[in-house]
Structure formats: structure tokens, C-alpha cells
Amino acid sequence: MSAPAPAVPGAPTPGRTAPAAPSGIRFEGVTVAYGGNVVLDRLDLTVEPGEVMALLGPSGSGKTTALRAVAGFVRPASGRVFLGGRDVTALPPHRRGIGMVVQSYALFPHLKVKDNVAFGLKAHRTPKAEIPGRVTEALELVGMAAYAERHPRELSGGQQQR
Numbered sequence: 253m254s255a256p257a258p259a260v261p262g263a264p265t266p267g268r269t270a271p272a273a274p275s276g277i278r279f280e281g282v283t284v285a286y287g288g289n290v291v292l293d294r295l296d297l298t299v300e301p302g303e304v305m306a307l308l309g310p311s312g313s314g315k316t317t318a319l320r321a322v323a324g325f326v327r328p329a330s331g332r333v334f335l336g337g338r339d340v341t342a343l344p345p346h347r348r349g350i351g352m353v354v355q356s357y358a359l360f361p362h363l364k365v366k367d368n369v370a371f372g373l374k375a376h377r378t379p380k381a382e383i384p385g386r387v388t389e390a391l392e393l394v395g396m397a398a399y400a401e402r403h404p405r406e407l408s409g410g411q412q413q414r
Contacts, residue, residue, distance in 0.1 A: 275301070276336075277297075277298070277299040277322055277333075277335060278297070278298045278299075278334040279295045279297045279298075279318070279331065279332075280296060280332045280333075280334070281295070281296060281331035281332070282295040282296075282321060282330070282331035282333060283329045283330045284314070284317050284321060284326055285329055286406055291313075292321070295314070295318065295331070307319075310410075311408050311414070313408070315408070315410075320352070321333055322348075322350070322352075323345055323348065324343060324344055324347075324348050335349070335350065357404075359412060361405060362403070363403070363404075364401055364402060365396060365400050365401070365402050365407070366400040368404070369387045370384075373386060395414070396411065396414055399411060
């Protein structure tokens with residue numbers, strides 16, 4: 253007579269069904285806009301438990317916004333976000349049971365992009381008349397001239413990095 257095989261955690265045993273696999277992250281028709289700028293437009297995406305997912309795209313395409321929607325830092329204008337099979341769209345971040353390490357570039361949140369760029373020039377006592385031209389030149393160099401009047405919270409993570 254042989255000994256029974258050792259039990260495998262989570263494996264079905266005679267007379268018992270296997271536990272349901274936990275659901276991962278699911279976006280159903282999620283739309284997020286900042287002002288009139290739609291960043292996510294009816295996003296449908298499922299990430300299964302244990303699956304590795306990479307969000308790739310150009311600056312401003314919504315990668316960080318999607319992560320912020322999962323964490324609860326951004327509320328979708330429409331659609332739903334699910335974690336573990338549970339609709340968390342209306343839950344505040346502290347009730348979702350997840351964490352997020354955000355990109356931080358030591359930007360002053362109360363200053364516009366142009367003023368964040370000018371800050372270092374002012375600290376180094378650059379002549380006042382030179383500052384606007386140098387700020388414009390720097391913003392054009394990194395493709396950010398169109399964002400000069402925005403605050404950091406209105407930028408994507410990649411735009412903040414630039």
C-alpha cells in the first residue's frame with residue numbers, strides 16, 4: 253500500500269472544486285480627460301494575475317494616467333476599473349489595497365512649466381532679459397513649447413521628465 257501524495261496548496265481534492273483564480277486588473281470602457289484633452293478613450297484592457305504587462309507609447313498617450321486610474325488617483329469620466337474582480341471605480345485610493353510608486357521630478361506643482369524651467373536660471377542669477385528666450389529655447393529643444401502655460405499636474409509622466 254502506497255502513501256497518499258502530498259497535498260498541493262490550492263489543488264482540488266476529491267469532492268472539492270478548485271478555488272476560483274483571482275481576477276487581475278480590468279478596464280472596461282475607461283475614459284479620462286484633463287480639461288478638454290482626452291487621454292484615455294474607452295480603454296478596454298485585462299491583465300490576468302501573474303501576467304506581466306508593459307504599457308508602451310509616446311509621451312502623453314495615457315500610460316501613467318492608466319496606472320493612476322487603477323490606483324484611484326484619477327477618476328474616469330466614464331467606464332469602470334476592476335481589481336480582483338471587484339469594481340473599484342468609486343473607491344478612494346486608500347481602500348483599494350494597492351500601492352503605486354510615482355514618477356517625481358522635483359517640479360514645483362504651483363508653477364507653470366515655463367516657470368519651473370526659469371527657476372534654475374533665476375537661482376543662478378541669469379540676467380532677467382535673457383530668461384524668457386532661454387526658457388523658450390529649452391522648451392523647443394525638448395518638444396515642450398506648447399505646454400509652457402500648463403502646470404505639472406496637467407502633464408504626462410514623460411512630459412514632466414522632459
